[in-house]
Amino acid sequence: xxxxxRLAQRARVAATGLAITSSEQRNRALLAMSAALVSRExxxxxxxxxxxxxxxxxGTPDGLLDxxxxxxxxxxxxxxxxxxLSMLSDPIGxxxxxxxxxxxxxxxxxxxxxxxxxMIYEARPxxxxxxxxxxxxxxxxxxxxxxxxxxxxxxxxxxVLAQAAEAEGLPAGSIQSVxxxxxxxxxxxxxxxxxxxxxxxxGGAGLIRSCVxxxxxxxxxxxxxxxxxxxxxxADAEKARRIVLNAKCQRxxxxxxxxxxxxxxxxxxxxxxxxxxxxxxxxxxxxxxEATRTLDAVDGIxxxxxxxxxxxxxxxxxxxxxxxGLDEAIDHINRYxxxxxxxxxxxxxxxxxxxxxxxxxxxxxxxxxxxxxxGAEFGLGAEIGISTQKLHARGPMGLSALxxxxxxxxxxxQIRE
Amino acid sequence: xxxxxRLAQRARVAATGLAITSSEQRNRALLAMSAALVSRExxxxxxxxxxxxxxxxxGTPDGLLDxxxxxxxxxxxxxxxxxxLSMLSDPIGxxxxxxxxxxxxxxxxxxxxxxxxxMIYEARPxxxxxxxxxxxxxxxxxxxxxxxxxxxxxxxxxxVLAQAAEAEGLPAGSIQSVxxxxxxxxxxxxxxxxxxxxxxxxGGAGLIRSCVxxxxxxxxxxxxxxxxxxxxxxADAEKARRIVLNAKCQRxxxxxxxxxxxxxxxxxxxxxxxxxxxxxxxxxxxxxxEATRTLDAVDGIxxxxxxxxxxxxxxxxxxxxxxxGLDEAIDHINRYxxxxxxxxxxxxxxxxxxxxxxxxxxxxxxxxxxxxxxGAEFGLGAEIGISTQKLHARGPMGLSALxxxxxxxxxxxQIRE
Numbered sequence: 146x147x148x149x150x151r152l153a154q155r156a157r158v159a160a161t162g163l164a165i166t167s168s169e170q171r172n173r174a175l176l177a178m179s180a181a182l183v184s185r186e187x188x189x190x191x192x193x194x195x196x197x198x199x200x201x202x203x204g205t206p207d208g209l210l211d212x213x214x215x216x217x218x219x220x221x222x223x224x225x226x227x228x229x230l231s232m233l234s235d236p237i238g239x240x241x242x243x244x245x246x247x248x249x250x251x252x253x254x255x256x257x258x259x260x261x262x263x264m265i266y267e268a269r270p271x272x273x274x275x276x277x278x279x280x281x282x283x284x285x286x287x288x289x290x291x292x293x294x295x296x297x298x299x300x301x302x303x304x305v306l307a308q309a310a311e312a313e314g315l316p317a318g319s320i321q322s323v324x325x326x327x328x329x330x331x332x333x334x335x336x337x338x339x340x341x342x343x344x345x346x347x348g349g350a351g352l353i354r355s356c357v358x359x360x361x362x363x364x365x366x367x368x369x370x371x372x373x374x375x376x377x378x379x380a381d382a383e384k385a386r387r388i389v390l391n392a393k394c395q396r397x398x399x400x401x402x403x404x405x406x407x408x409x410x411x412x413x414x415x416x417x418x419x420x421x422x423x424x425x426x427x428x429x430x431x432x433x434x435e436a437t438r439t440l441d442a443v444d445g446i447x448x449x450x451x452x453x454x455x456x457x458x459x460x461x462x463x464x465x466x467x468x469x470g471l472d473e474a475i476d477h478i479n480r481y482x483x484x485x486x487x488x489x490x491x492x493x494x495x496x497x498x499x500x501x502x503x504x505x506x507x508x509x510x511x512x513x514x515x516x517x518x519x520g521a522e523f524g525l526g527a528e529i530g531i532s533t534q535k536l537h538a539r540g541p542m543g544l545s546a547l548x549x550x551x552x553x554x555x556x557x558x559q560i561r562e
Numbered sequence: 563x564x565x566x567x568r569l570a571q572r573a574r575v576a577a578t579g580l581a582i583t584s585s586e587q588r589n590r591a592l593l594a595m596s597a598a599l600v601s602r603e604x605x606x607x608x609x610x611x612x613x614x615x616x617x618x619x620x621g622t623p624d625g626l627l628d629x630x631x632x633x634x635x636x637x638x639x640x641x642x643x644x645x646x647l648s649m650l651s652d653p654i655g656x657x658x659x660x661x662x663x664x665x666x667x668x669x670x671x672x673x674x675x676x677x678x679x680x681m682i683y684e685a686r687p688x689x690x691x692x693x694x695x696x697x698x699x700x701x702x703x704x705x706x707x708x709x710x711x712x713x714x715x716x717x718x719x720x721x722v723l724a725q726a727a728e729a730e731g732l733p734a735g736s737i738q739s740v741x742x743x744x745x746x747x748x749x750x751x752x753x754x755x756x757x758x759x760x761x762x763x764x765g766g767a768g769l770i771r772s773c774v775x776x777x778x779x780x781x782x783x784x785x786x787x788x789x790x791x792x793x794x795x796x797a798d799a800e801k802a803r804r805i806v807l808n809a810k811c812q813r814x815x816x817x818x819x820x821x822x823x824x825x826x827x828x829x830x831x832x833x834x835x836x837x838x839x840x841x842x843x844x845x846x847x848x849x850x851x852e853a854t855r856t857l858d859a860v861d862g863i864x865x866x867x868x869x870x871x872x873x874x875x876x877x878x879x880x881x882x883x884x885x886x887g888l889d890e891a892i893d894h895i896n897r898y899x900x901x902x903x904x905x906x907x908x909x910x911x912x913x914x915x916x917x918x919x920x921x922x923x924x925x926x927x928x929x930x931x932x933x934x935x936x937g938a939e940f941g942l943g944a945e946i947g948i949s950t951q952k953l954h955a956r957g958p959m960g961l962s963a964l965x966x967x968x969x970x971x972x973x974x975x976q977i978r979e
Contacts, residue, residue: 161896165919244941250930252940259952260922338774342952357755358778363953384975391977479578501970502582505677513667513973522978523669523969524661535676535759535966536780537954549952552940553918556930558801560808561939 148324149333152288153340155318159286160260162316168235171281174313179227181309182220182274190215192301200294212269213295223274230278233526236545237284251555256548258284260342263334265290265356267348270298277306277320279529283547286319290334293326335360347530365537367530370400370485371457372515375474377491378409382416384512385490389420391514394427397461400531401486401518404457405464407474413467418442424463433465454481471496475503482506485533486515507533507540565741566750570757572735573703577677579733580701585652588698591730596644598726599637607632609718617711629686630712640691647695650943653962654701668972673965675701677759680751682707684765687715694723694737696946700964703736707751710743752777764947782954784947787817787902788874789932792891794908795826799833801929802907806837808931811844814878817948818903818935821874822881824891830884835859841880850882871898888913892920899923902950903932924950924957
């Protein structure tokens with residue numbers, strides 16, 4: 146039997162045990178996990194140093210090294226997040242609906258854990274604590290498979306967290322990490338139909354695509370965002386300027402940052418130049434259509450290609466296009482967007498209504514920055530990720546995205562006639 | 563471009579149009595579809611006769627021929643179902659939740675169509691009308707792929723329904739059928755990531771397994787049921803007898819019929835003989851463990867094999883096992899069951915509580931027949947199928963299982979600090 150299959154079998158057994166733990170017991174485990182991250186800091190940082198040294202030898206860029214690095218402050222913030230999770234209300238056991246059926250059977254639909262959750266993710270080791278915490282909170286067993294750069298950090302973190310959880314009486318196998326960094330191990334995990342109830346990839350488009358293509362286990366796709374801001378002809382120019390700047394520049398590396406700016410032909414000569422100047426002043430490189438470039442508002446605008454319209458840059462690049470009006474804007478966004486977060490800036494009531502209803506995306510904004518698409522901002526408490534698919538969960542996912550339901554039926558000898 | 567891809571592209575465009583139709587418009591289309599099934603009866607029955615003749619030439623068994631055959635009464639009942647659907651309340655546009663965020667942005671989460679739904683199903687042509695109706699009700703474009711036996715019937719039904727829907731102003735491409743009966747066409751459909759939002763297979767375990775194994779599109783698994791009735795030592799013997807007989811014999815071909823009977827060792831000698839006699843008197847063939855067979859209650863009990871514990875017979879066969887008590891019963895069911903419907907018969911309060919919480923299934927019963935697992939019985943209105951997976955929907959699926967959601971955010975120039 147392979148290591149991955151053995152792990153999955155242990156997880157399956159653990160899930161059965163976890164399903165009957167109390168909320169109180171799981172919250173105690175979260176507090177113990179939180180404390181262990183602090184009390185075992187030296188072991189964790191030692192493992193992290195080995196990862197950092199290996200990564201440096203490989204010539205890993207500074208940005209990635211920074212994401213990989215742990216220190217006291219970062220461990221403390223991971224510990225704080227676990228503590229905060231313990232204080233959130235528990236979705237498990239919630240009665241979703243219920244009624245007495247004509248036969249007299251009393252039916253209730255209750256929220257239950259999914260069972261076994263697998264997470265495949267990339268560089269940052271904080272995802273290990275985050276994912277383990279979210280799964281324990283919701284009574285799921287978790288199988289973690291982090292990126293190879295953070296391999297030793299992840300194994301140490303998951304061992305520390307698992308030991309703390311088990312010491313509080315949670316089943317062995319509730320938190321496990323895949324030991325192998327081989328691609329074959331991830332592929333095997335994707336094939337474990339019947340053992341794994343859901344696979345959640347967290348990372349770049351390549352990882353997510355690979356999970357969708359190869360997984361026999363249900364996948365929740367997360368966090369691919371080619372988001373647009375569309376300045377309608379009835380826009381307030383100052384709101385438009387503020388929103389575009391914020392959506393593009395406030396944190397360009399995240400999935401809810403805007404990648405593309407659309408503006409109506411009837412106003413672009415008046416409104417666009419100032420916005421382009423401010424974008425460039427903030428370090429943004431522009432890729433634009435012919436109309437924008439002939440404005441000559443700023444230097445160095447590159448011609449936009451078909452690829453630019455579909456690109457998720459994740460950095461200070463932005464595509465710009467002049468559109469004939471609302472229809473073209475909606476068509477363009479529904480064609481090139483990734484159904485994540487889309488915004489219109491307008492003072493026109495009917496235009497706002499059409500945009501809200503006709504744009505196919507998880508989060509559709511009128512006169513606000515796309516940067517708000519986030520579990521905490523939406524008031525969901527913890528966030529598991531941002532789903533860009535339509536099944537099970539869409540948009541920022543709170544704890545309930547890690548749950549399923551079952552119907553309980555209390556009878557008195559009823560049979561079906 | 564392949565035929566299937568062309569179909570999918572039309573469906574994608576139709577879905578955009580359908581998403582902005584009103585509930586009233588879709589209900590009018592359902593009534594027109596219902597009327598068309600009656601007014602175009604002769605064309606539909608002529609196509610069906612060709613299928614029946616072809617099937618007879620191939621030596622198709624009578625049972626399948628009966629499922630394939632359409633007649634006035636059956637068409638009328640399909641038409642009535644579409645009319646009933648038009649009268650159900652519409653889940654689309656429902657506001658699931660909402661709040662004003664600290665920034666002053668007003669957030670609402672609304673129910674929207676999934677987009678493009680693909681259904682792959684087997685022999686019965688009534689599924690064509692049923693699936694088309696459910697999808698139109700919920701604003702989804704549908705791509706239908708029925709079994710080859712009913713090929714001409716399905717194409718004619720889907721053409722009649724599509725024409726009626728389009729005549730009421732629904733977009734062209736809202737209802738389409740795959741022309742080819744080749745397996746490659748079904749496989750292509752499963753690969754249309756980005757065009758198809760969900761694939762719902764309806765049919766036997768082989769079909770469902772094939773979709774799970776091969777699909778890159780999200781799948782909702784339906785209707786595989788290896789259901790158990792467990793007679794606990796504190797059972798009322800008369801309730802146990804009634805429930806076992808009903809769960810096994812009332813309609814043995816359906817997924818919520820019981821396939822396996824478990825009974826506690828402390829009572830089996832007293833309670834089991836009468837039940838076995840009645841099962842046999844009702845034509846049931848038994849496959850049982852050593853303890854049951856040495857009871858010598860009835861003749862001709864076959865020894866149960868490992869395969870019997872996992873079997874979904876779909877007919878008048880049943881496996882029987884004596885268990886040591888509640889723990890063994892729960893373990894056995896969680897190991898061999900398909901997480902569909904499971905029942906305990908007991909008068910013991912604590913045993914009932916443990917069974918409800920520890921059995922991992924869509925529907926868990928105390929003192930009632932598993933045969934109640936059904937959308938209509940559960941009060942859900944229309945039923946799309948019975949999900950035996952945990953993601954998106956579990957158990958009988960009502961109209962809301964064919965929906966997704968989106969967040970609408972109304973701002974006034976808000977940006978993220």
